[in-house]
Amino acid sequence: MKVVSIVGPSQAGKTTLAEALATLEGAKPRKHVLFGETAVTRFAFMGEDWALLEAPGGADHLPQLGPMLAASDAVVLCVPAETEAAVLCAPYLRLVEAAALPTFIFINKIDIAQDRTSEIVAALQAFCPHGIVLRQIPIRKDGHVIGAVDLISERAWEYHDHARSSLMELPESIRDREAEARAELLEHLADFDEALLTELIEDQAPMTDEVYEVSTKVLQHHDLLPALLGSASHGNGMMRLMKSLRHEVPDVAETRARIGALAVGALADTVKHLGKTVLIRALAEGVAPGAKLCGAAVGSIVDVDGKTQLGALKPGEIGLTVKTDHLSLSGPLYTAEGIVPNPDWMAAHAANHRLILEPENERDETRLAAALPKLLEIDPGLSLGTDPATGKTVLGTQGPLHLRRVLEKLEADFGLKLATAPLVAALCETITGTAQKQYRHRKQSGGAGQFADVVIEVSPLGRGEGFRFTETVKGGAVPRNYIPSVEAGAREALAAGPKGHPVVDLAVNLSDGKHHAVDSSDHAFRTAGKMALREAMAEIGTVVLQPVSKVVISVPSTYAGGLSPLVSGLKGQVLGFSADPAAKGWDLFEALMPAASLPELFQSLGGATRGTASFAATLDHYEEQY
Numbered sequence: 041m042k043v044v045s046i047v048g049p050s051q052a053g054k055t056t057l058a059e060a061l062a063t064l065e066g067a068k069p070r071k072h073v074l075f076g077e078t079a080v081t082r083f084a085f086m087g088e089d090w091a092l093l094e095a096p097g098g099a100d101h102l103p104q105l106g107p108m109l110a111a112s113d114a115v116v117l118c119v120p121a122e123t124e125a126a127v128l129c130a131p132y133l134r135l136v137e138a139a140a141l142p143t144f145i146f147i148n149k150i151d152i153a154q155d156r157t158s159e160i161v162a163a164l165q166a167f168c169p170h171g172i173v174l175r176q177i178p179i180r181k182d183g184h185v186i187g188a189v190d191l192i193s194e195r196a197w198e199y200h201d202h203a204r205s206s207l208m209e210l211p212e213s214i215r216d217r218e219a220e221a222r223a224e225l226l227e228h229l230a231d232f233d234e235a236l237l238t239e240l241i242e243d244q245a246p247m248t249d250e251v252y253e254v255s256t257k258v259l260q261h262h263d264l265l266p267a268l269l270g271s272a273s274h275g276n277g278m279m280r281l282m283k284s285l286r287h288e289v290p291d292v293a294e295t296r297a298r299i300g301a302l303a304v305g306a307l308a309d310t311v312k313h314l315g316k317t318v319l320i321r322a323l324a325e326g327v328a329p330g331a332k333l334c335g336a337a338v339g340s341i342v343d344v345d346g347k348t349q350l351g352a353l354k355p356g357e358i359g360l361t362v363k364t365d366h367l368s369l370s371g372p373l374y375t376a377e378g379i380v381p382n383p384d385w386m387a388a389h390a391a392n393h394r395l396i397l398e399p400e401n402e403r404d405e406t407r408l409a410a411a412l413p414k415l416l417e418i419d420p421g422l423s424l425g426t427d428p429a430t431g432k433t434v435l436g437t438q439g440p441l442h443l444r445r446v447l448e449k450l451e452a453d454f455g456l457k458l459a460t461a462p463l464v465a466a467l468c469e470t471i472t473g474t475a476q477k478q479y480r481h482r483k484q485s486g487g488a489g490q491f492a493d494v495v496i497e498v499s500p501l502g503r504g505e506g507f508r509f510t511e512t513v514k515g516g517a518v519p520r521n522y523i524p525s526v527e528a529g530a531r532e533a534l535a536a537g538p539k540g541h542p543v544v545d546l547a548v549n550l551s552d553g554k555h556h557a558v559d560s561s562d563h564a565f566r567t568a569g570k571m572a573l574r575e576a577m578a579e580i581g582t583v584v585l586q587p588v589s590k591v592v593i594s595v596p597s598t599y600a601g602g603l604s605p606l607v608s609g610l611k612g613q614v615l616g617f618s619a620d621p622a623a624k625g626w627d628l629f630e631a632l633m634p635a636a637s638l639p640e641l642f643q644s645l646g647g648a649t650r651g652t653a654s655f656a657a658t659l660d661h662y663e664e665q666y
């Protein structure tokens with residue numbers, strides 16, 4: 041069996057394309073939809089088994105593509121036939137580049153294309169360091185695409201709605217364009233093949249079979265990305281694409297060599313009453329019910345119909361695991377004993393849409409705490425944390441749609457009704473001047489009394505220095521063994537300053553004090569230390585500090601210039617931007633932003649970059665809040 045992922049922006053026609061390819065031979069394909077509308081479709085084509093994996097487009101679904109691509113022999117990047125849409129394809133081009141997967145570009149919706157195919161390819165090329173080469177060009181009549189010419193076989197095909205294309209004569213009007221496009225394709229191919237290069241230099245016409253062979257080689261090495269075209273909804277170009285896949289997609293041995301695992305978990309879900317199910321793909325012998333995978337035995341394996349029990353999976357085959365709770369999509373490259381660590385390209389974008397999550401019914405706390413880690417195992421785009429201020433659960437998702445999907449799942453499968461609340465950036469406070477403070481703690485109540493007297497000097501420290509405690513006590517005024525208690529008391533006072541926030545960046549020096557041979561104790565000196573600092577802080581006065589994050593935004597270069605006003609508008613400070621050496625057509629834009637602005641940054645960035653940009657934020661420093 042060969043497995044191919046279909047990826048691309050939202051509404052590009054991926055689901056339509058999967059359906060059209062799977063029904064080419066008329067039989068009803070078997071489709072199984074998992075969490076978040078990711079789908080697997082199984083079908084036969086020319087006597088061979090195929091599976092297509094597909095997830096909806098958009099940033100919310102991007103993290104799901106990592107495991108899917110790892111399980112695939114090749115990928116079809118489905119792009120709408122308009123130059124404007126190229127930037128929406130940039131995140132996908134970036135991913136297939138980083139994964140170095142054999143990649144076909146399918147230019148869909150050719151029936152309503154306004155832009156020239158060569159311009160669409162040029163727009164995509166801005167985001168792809170490897171050459172994108174047209175394998176076909178459209179044949180137009182009265183402004184409509186009526187068919188396509190294959191540049192390798194030089195055969196012209198006339199489209200028919202939902203029926204096979206028929207051979208037609210190459211129209212006179214397109215001959216020059218065809219020759220030019222073919223020459224361009226051959227030149228690109230010759231860059232990777234000596235024999236073909238020699239033939240071109242010597243002006244010999246290469247054999248069709250030889251050109252196909254070189255095309256297959258460059259696809260499999262990810263040297264070039266071939267572009268085909270058609271219309272999924274009209275069933276045009278489907279046979280050509282499927283035949284290219286059949287001839288050129290490498291088999292599972294190549295995928296095994298690339299991934300280095302025994303099996304890959306591609307998609308996953310939790311099903312009410314049944315528990316977790318993971319769509320696994322065997323890359324080698326030895327994946328079977330009862331056999332060890334990822335350190336424990338596989339339960340049962342069923343077909344994508346969800347019912348038919350399967351035995352051992354042959355290399356390349358897929359199945360849904362049942363009663364195999366230990367498999368997770370966060371580390372989906374399974375060996376018999378454990379996992380192969382995820383390669384870098386599989387890392388999901390930071391889950392920057394973060395909210396506090398609370399059960400509507402307080403009694404559900406424990407069930408929520410049990411359910412969330414289960415979701416993390418089937419959804420690589422989620423993150424979990426704790427709000428330091430309130431101790432409440434913080435759920436990070438890829439965006440509002442993703443969050444909705446997760447909340448729906450928690451309600452439907454786990455019976456949990458949840459409320460969300462915004463996450464408030466944690467503030468601190470610090471002092472603005474110095475003071476000396478003497479404090480005497482004394483209590484006489486019945487038995488043993490309490491006595492401690494301290495003199496402290498309080499002074500501000502630089503931002504980020506935290507807390508420093510020193511002592512310059514002379515002549516045992518405060519006995520040595522009580523000094524740590526004074527420090528402990530001072531630290532207690534830092535928990536909340538006069539304005540109610542944790543206090544940072546100040547120094548306390550214990551300079552003097554008094555003790556009593558009987559009534560002094562650790563407790564008494566601790567209380568004195570705490571009270572002395574409290575009073576000193578109240579006397580000096582404090583200012584509120586807000587956290588400032590360093591933000592690195594990964595953005596298609598076309599949008600980078602527009603980010604400066606956006607960042608400034610959110611009280612951020614632009615540090616600059618430059619080309620990302622790791623991704624063609626992308627910039628890294630750096631800024632300092634109040635952490636309180638990050639939710640708004642997430643929102644505005646989505647709008648300003650049509651959902652293509654992502655960012656990572658780390659706490660950089662605290663600064664005075666005005």
Ligand SMILES: Nc1nc2c(ncn2[C@@H]2O[C@H](COP(=O)(O)OP(=O)(O)OP(=O)(O)O)[C@@H](O)[C@H]2O)c(=O)[nH]1
Nearest residue numbers: 049050051052053054055056096097149271272273
């Ligand atoms: N004109 C035209 N419309 C198409 C073509 N292929 C798909 N569509 C339409 O485009 C819309 C989106 O198609 P889908 O297949 O749902 O797109 P998708 O890529 O799966 O979208 P998401 O799952 O939301 O990411 C549907 O209304 C399709 O009927 C095509 O070749 N030509």
Ligand SMILES: [Mg+2]
Nearest residue numbers: 054055095096
């Ligand atoms: Mg879809």
